Amino acid sequence: MQTLMILVATLGTCLSLMAAAAAAAGANTAQLDSPSRLPAHQRQKRDWIWNQMHIDEEKNTSLPHYVGKIKSSVNRKNAKYLLQGESAGKVFRVNADTGDVYAFERLDREKISEYHLIAVIVDKDTNKNLESPSSFTIKVHDVNDNWPVFTRRLFNASVPEMSTAGTSVTRVTAVDADDPTVADHASVMYHILKGDDFAIDNSGLIFTTTNNLDREKQATYEVVVEARDAEGLRGASGTATVLITLQDVNDNFPIFTQTKYTFTVPEDIRVGSPVGSLFVEDPDEPQNRMTKYSIVQGEYRDTFTIETDPTRNEGIIKPMKPLDYENIQQYSFTIEATDPTINLRYLNSPPPKNTARVIINIKDVDEPPNFQQPFYHFQLRENLKKPLIGSVLATDPDVAQHSIGYSIRRTSDKGQFFQINKQGNIHNEKELDRETYPWYNLTVEAKELDSKGVSTGKESIVQVHIEVLDENDNAPEFAQPYEPKVCENAVPGKLVVRVSAIDKDITPRDVKLRFSLGTEDSNFTLTNNHDNTANITVKYGQFDRERAKVHLLPVLISDNGRPSLTGTNTLAVTVCKCDEHGEFTFCEEAATQVGVSIQALVAIFLCILTITVITLLIVLRRRLRKQARAHGKSVPEIHEQLVTYDEEGGGEMDTTSYDVSVLNSARRGEAKSPRPGPEARPALYAQVQKPPRLGPGAHRPGEMAAMIEVKKDEADHDGGGPPYDTLHIYGYEGAESIAESLSSLGTDSSDSDVDYDFLNDWGPRFKMLAQLYGSDPREELGY
Numbered sequence: 001m002q003t004l005m006i007l008v009a010t011l012g013t014c015l016s017l018m019a020a021a022a023a024a025a026g027a028n029t030a031q032l033d034s035p036s037r038l039p040a041h042q043r044q045k046r047d048w049i050w051n052q053m054h055i056d057e058e059k060n061t062s063l064p065h066y067v068g069k070i071k072s073s074v075n076r077k078n079a080k081y082l083l084q085g086e087s088a089g090k091v092f093r094v095n096a097d098t099g100d101v102y103a104f105e106r107l108d109r110e111k112i113s114e115y116h117l118i119a120v121i122v123d124k125d126t127n128k129n130l131e132s133p134s135s136f137t138i139k140v141h142d143v144n145d146n147w148p149v150f151t152r153r154l155f156n157a158s159v160p161e162m163s164t165a166g167t168s169v170t171r172v173t174a175v176d177a178d179d180p181t182v183a184d185h186a187s188v189m190y191h192i193l194k195g196d197d198f199a200i201d202n203s204g205l206i207f208t209t210t211n212n213l214d215r216e217k218q219a220t221y222e223v224v225v226e227a228r229d230a231e232g233l234r235g236a237s238g239t240a241t242v243l244i245t246l247q248d249v250n251d252n253f254p255i256f257t258q259t260k261y262t263f264t265v266p267e268d269i270r271v272g273s274p275v276g277s278l279f280v281e282d283p284d285e286p287q288n289r290m291t292k293y294s295i296v297q298g299e300y301r302d303t304f305t306i307e308t309d310p311t312r313n314e315g316i317i318k319p320m321k322p323l324d325y326e327n328i329q330q331y332s333f334t335i336e337a338t339d340p341t342i343n344l345r346y347l348n349s350p351p352p353k354n355t356a357r358v359i360i361n362i363k364d365v366d367e368p369p370n371f372q373q374p375f376y377h378f379q380l381r382e383n384l385k386k387p388l389i390g391s392v393l394a395t396d397p398d399v400a401q402h403s404i405g406y407s408i409r410r411t412s413d414k415g416q417f418f419q420i421n422k423q424g425n426i427h428n429e430k431e432l433d434r435e436t437y438p439w440y441n442l443t444v445e446a447k448e449l450d451s452k453g454v455s456t457g458k459e460s461i462v463q464v465h466i467e468v469l470d471e472n473d474n475a476p477e478f479a480q481p482y483e484p485k486v487c488e489n490a491v492p493g494k495l496v497v498r499v500s501a502i503d504k505d506i507t508p509r510d511v512k513l514r515f516s517l518g519t520e521d522s523n524f525t526l527t528n529n530h531d532n533t534a535n536i537t538v539k540y541g542q543f544d545r546e547r548a549k550v551h552l553l554p555v556l557i558s559d560n561g562r563p564s565l566t567g568t569n570t571l572a573v574t575v576c577k578c579d580e581h582g583e584f585t586f587c588e589e590a591a592t593q594v595g596v597s598i599q600a601l602v603a604i605f606l607c608i609l610t611i612t613v614i615t616l617l618i619v620l621r622r623r624l625r626k627q628a629r630a631h632g633k634s635v636p637e638i639h640e641q642l643v644t645y646d647e648e649g650g651g652e653m654d655t656t657s658y659d660v661s662v663l664n665s666a667r668r669g670e671a672k673s674p675r676p677g678p679e680a681r682p683a684l685y686a687q688v689q690k691p692p693r694l695g696p697g698a699h700r701p702g703e704m705a706a707m708i709e710v711k712k713d714e715a716d717h718d719g720g721g722p723p724y725d726t727l728h729i730y731g732y733e734g735a736e737s738i739a740e741s742l743s744s745l746g747t748d749s750s751d752s753d754v755d756y757d758f759l760n761d762w763g764p765r766f767k768m769l770a771q772l773y774g775s776d777p778r779e780e781l782g783y
Contacts, residue, residue, distance in 0.1 A: 174227030195223030251346035278315035299333035475567025518554030
């Protein structure tokens, strides 16, 4: 075969040379035969002459392998052929004289299928190109020397169990490196070497061949696949392993692990608490276990329920209502387990019924008392005392039938209005007001008592709701505090204010409030609007502000209750000065409306009392100051006797700080030295000659005043003695400062430079301040 290809290549080369020569001859003949032209020497175009070269891969003959010949039209003896390119000189070489090309390595088409070279012809002596270089290609012919190879050695696939025959599983792929365009060099054929339940087609698709793939019997399958060359190249094949996992489907019914389940629970078990668990076997995977538990019809289906645990697929029995040992000591019923999600096409036969027996034994316990009702609702009219509002009743559910004691839990102050006796009767000790509390929620406690009347520790509670029914015991009143104003020059019919009313009682939907004035002797008129509002308008017009700046207008408001109640509400209408446009320019503050609460009255009384006491103290203080001025005494003289402040006075017997004997001695003409104290202390006053004692009824106020002035002067100029006189200390404090002394002992509020008489012009609101701080006209007149 290789020899035939070489002959074909050589024949092609010869034919090419012959065709080129014929073309050249034809051209020359045309030139010589032309009658119009003479033979002339022209430069002929020279060119390379060869066909595309081919060579088979993996030739077994000895190296080098002949590839082909390159030849140029240049016919010189000194011409030399050369090859250029990446593989020139390594893989391919050329005979410089003949142009024969040889391969010096075995070629592998799967590695390189084409080689690109450049042919060059040069002068042997000068190495100059005799022709332009030319590129050519050497193609490597493919031979079937590769067998198929799988893209992976191991494939993983899955298919649902119980799938029908012919279900696709997965596709495997093997690759042949040979040239796919040459015959069947790259064709692959697949075969199953292991795995009778599966088959494969020529495209590599694996599919099932049976309908009985059961995951519960066999979960995985190992399939060995072989890939062969289509031409049957012996010994040339590849294999791969396919691991096929069966996906689980819900095709198995649950089966009880026991035919009978027995449980024991106390009778006081809470509703919804688990009693016990039921177990079943299901070979399906957890996500396909959908067991449903149920109680057979008519057997305590209203007492118990069975819930499925989604994680463990267990059936959990729970009571739906309280259990009572005294009524039923044992429950026995049949249960059934099914799976409603199973597709019946997976089953070869109808499933059998799967049932079991459940026995629940109830254990007796000492239970707390039971109230007959979950809660109690009683009604009571307000403003009444009733010996019996309602009764609650609790009993001992046990066989012992203990007596029951009742009490009201004092959770708030509201509970103090009610009492309960041994029989559970509730009554109120105080009249109730619906407008204060319309509802009372009580917590009644029932305790189980033994034969001695002592609590056994078992107790229960119940809520008691007492609704206070309404009585028409509140008269209507203004909906809000009104502060109406009217111009003193208002015209008749001028609207002063529109009033509305509310009723603290429960108002019926068809409530009709009636409005009227409590007096006809007024400059106002009331008009009932019949929509529970009324208009107050001016009756005559032109108010006299000098006579009354505020008019108190009583308004009567009646409801349509049974019996009807009427309330009097007072409007304080202020008469104001207005401009020509009817705008208020000056209004006095309206008087407080009638109907003030007791707390407000007490607060007002306390404020008035406080102001009165303060006023009396101020007046008394001013009177004392006036008396001091009248007797010619200054403030320092009054405080001369304040000697020490570091000792607590002893009442009338304390003469340490205020020694009256010094003054009395002056009248008796006796000299008295200071009384020695517990500690040595310098004499407070120097001894002076006292004037002779006067007879009975005689007075020398002038001499006494002169003596006091002398003693004060001596104390003021005594620099060696301690400054026991407090006024003396503060008199010198700040003497050199611009601010002078900061002592308040020598100040007198009456000596202020501010004239507060202007307060008399500020109106009645500042009348009290004007009286307190303004000057007294009688003082100015010398009274």
